[in-house]
Amino acid sequence: MRISYRVWHVFMRNFTVFKKTWLANVMFNFIEPLLYLGAMGFGLGVFVEDIDGLPYINWMAPGLIATSAMWAAALECTYDSYMRMNYQKTYHAIIATPVNLEEVVVGEILFGTFKSLLYGIIIIIVISALGLVPSPWVLLVLPVLALEGLAVTELSITWTGLVPGVDAFGFFFTLVITPMFLFSGVFFPLDGLPVLVQVIAWFMPLYHVVELTRSLTLGTVGPSLLYDVLWLVVFITAIFKLPLYLMRKRLID
Amino acid sequence: MVSNKSMVVEATKLTKKYGNFMAVDNINFDIRAGECFGFLGPNGAGKTTTVKMIQCFSPLTSGTLNVLGMNVQHEERKIKSRLGVVPQEDNLDPELTVMQNLIIYAAYFDFKGIKAQRKAKELLDFFELGEKRDALASNLSGGMKRRLTIARALINNPALLVLDEPTNGLDPRARHMVWQKLRELKNRNITLVLTTHYLEEAHRLCDRLLIMAGGKILDLGTPKEMVNKHIGDEVLELNIPPEQMSPLLEKVRKHIHGSLNLGTSLCLSPKDSKTLMTVLQETPFDLQYQLLRPANLEDVFFKLTGRGLEQ
CATH class of the missing domain: 3.30.70 (Alpha-Beta Plaits)
Structure with a gap:
């Protein structure tokens, strides 16, 4: 596999397009987490006791950093990547140059990761303004968002390499993204759920990202967090070649 | 095999199989520097597959293929840096302007800055798109999109320009304009390789051509010789x-x-x-x-x- 600095050219291509539509893009992705914050935090929160000694909204808000980042990265590397690959034939245009297909895919992964960071940071700013970020450890959420971005985009592009058509992305969101969204400990602690669900959740990247973002945002930092980082690094490394392989198979063989 | 410098493409026993389907069946041909070489054949003849192998897009099943004196299986990146590719379907960046399309594409060749700007401007003038430089690519007419796609393929000063059905779907006026530009490029000694099923196009542009069907070469020669x-x-x-x-x-x-x-x-x-x-x-x-x-x-x-x- 030959991956060079040329991945940067692919990233810049997407970034140039993004700059044209960023405002509409950002607004859309930033309103939705606010809706959850309002509905769950203020609405449902009234009926919920404190969790870990914190009011519900304070406990729940850090998880939205992780979910906003996940949705942004997942949407970028499914629908948007698929549109570039299948309709605009952007991948074909790029691989007619010295940039190869592996570099195109890695460029897409990096761009999805950039969006994960961007949309995560927006939520950090918003919940900070609402007084929901008590700890300076929150700065370490940025590298966590980068890890989250890599994990989610690799999964998403893998799916994009497999799908027969654009309709099949529904399965990905219903079977992978939405369950992660609901069962990674964002809205409620998993302790009350059956052990099986807890075990399945442990195998989901978002579970570890939520552990990290919540602990760092609230300043409840301990060495166990390193296991979550390790989990993410292993996951990212283990599946890295899968999207590259599937894309080559799909477009060239 | 020793490469001949005046040969831009040398194919020996070139073969491409998709599963059990023989898309290109053991063919030999050479393309000379400075000529316009055409692949002519009905749909499914194997011409696009052959051209995709020249572009280092499809790997060969067997045989040898040298492009610009380099083996496509070993020097893909080097070959692609000196190639211009015009695909069958336009694959411009629709959200970007005409100028941005060229500048972004130039970057894939590590070609940047003032030099890239100047080259892009020169190409837009040559293809009579200067006035459209700030228009979005998605708003161009079919003929303009095609011209922009060809301009983009020339951004790296290629030694060889490969065009897959360059005038497919264009109206007669737009088609003539593309032909005129391609003839001018030929006069500048750029080697052109094109596939087409328009016989008039082959006749007007090609110095030599190869007629293919079912993955095999039926004949190869100048249009006049063949007629x-x-x-x-x-x-x-x-x-x-x-x-x-x-x-x-x-x-x-x-x-x-x-x-x-x-x-x-x-x-x-x-x-x-x-x-x-x-x-x-x-x-x-x-x-x-x-x-x-x-x-x-x-x-x-x-x-x-x-x-x-x-x-």
Whole structure:
């Protein structure tokens, strides 16, 4: 596999397009987490006791950093990547140059990761303004968002390499993204759920990202967090070649 | 194998299989520096597959292919840095402007800054797109998109420009404009390789061409050579009722090189057109239409690809 600095050219291509539509893009992705914050935090929160000694909204808000980042990265590397690959034939245009297909895919992964960071940071700013970020450890959420971005985009592009058509992305969101969204400990602690669900959740990247973002945002930092980082690094490394392989198979063989 | 410098493409026993399907079947050809070389054939002939191997897009199944003196299997990146590729479907960046399309593409070749800007501007002028430099690519007409796609393929000053069906789907005016630009490029000594199923395009642009069907080469040569070899100088086109075709052929057999049955019309290649016309006038057949015209590639194409061939 030959991956060079040329991945940067692919990233810049997407970034140039993004700059044209960023405002509409950002607004859309930033309103939705606010809706959850309002509905769950203020609405449902009234009926919920404190969790870990914190009011519900304070406990729940850090998880939205992780979910906003996940949705942004997942949407970028499914629908948007698929549109570039299948309709605009952007991948074909790029691989007619010295940039190869592996570099195109890695460029897409990096761009999805950039969006994960961007949309995560927006939520950090918003919940900070609402007084929901008590700890300076929150700065370490940025590298966590980068890890989250890599994990989610690799999964998403893998799916994009497999799908027969654009309709099949529904399965990905219903079977992978939405369950992660609901069962990674964002809205409620998993302790009350059956052990099986807890075990399945442990195998989901978002579970570890939520552990990290919540602990760092609230300043409840301990060495166990390193296991979550390790989990993410292993996951990212283990599946890295899968999207590259599937894309080559799909477009060239 | 020692590479010949004046050869831009050298293919030896080139083969491409998709599963059990033989897309390109053991073919040999050379493309010379500075010529316009055409791949002609019906849909599914294997021309796009061949061109995709030249572009280092599809890996070979077997055989050898050298492009610009380098082996496509080992020096993909180097070859691609000196190639211009115009795909069958436009794949511009629709959300970007005309100028941005060129600048972003230049970056893929590590070609940046003022030099890239200058080159882009020069290409826009050449392709008469200067006024559109700030328009979004998605808002261009079909002909303009095509010209921009060709301009983009030239951003790296390629030694070889590969065009897959360059005028497919264009209206006649846009098509002529593309032809004119391609001729001008040829005059600048850029080697052009194109696939087409427009015989007029092949005739107007190509110095040499290769007619393919079913993954095999049917013939290779200059358009003129091929026409002379397979058809002769002239063709007489006739419209006659189908049931009279056989008796008519019987009568004129000794005056023609061959004939081609196109369903409702019959094409004869006369040994001597005057004699043939006289013979025809003396026959009782119901000739609804006749036209004596110079033979062209279309006749060769129909003959070689075997549609209604009788001889």
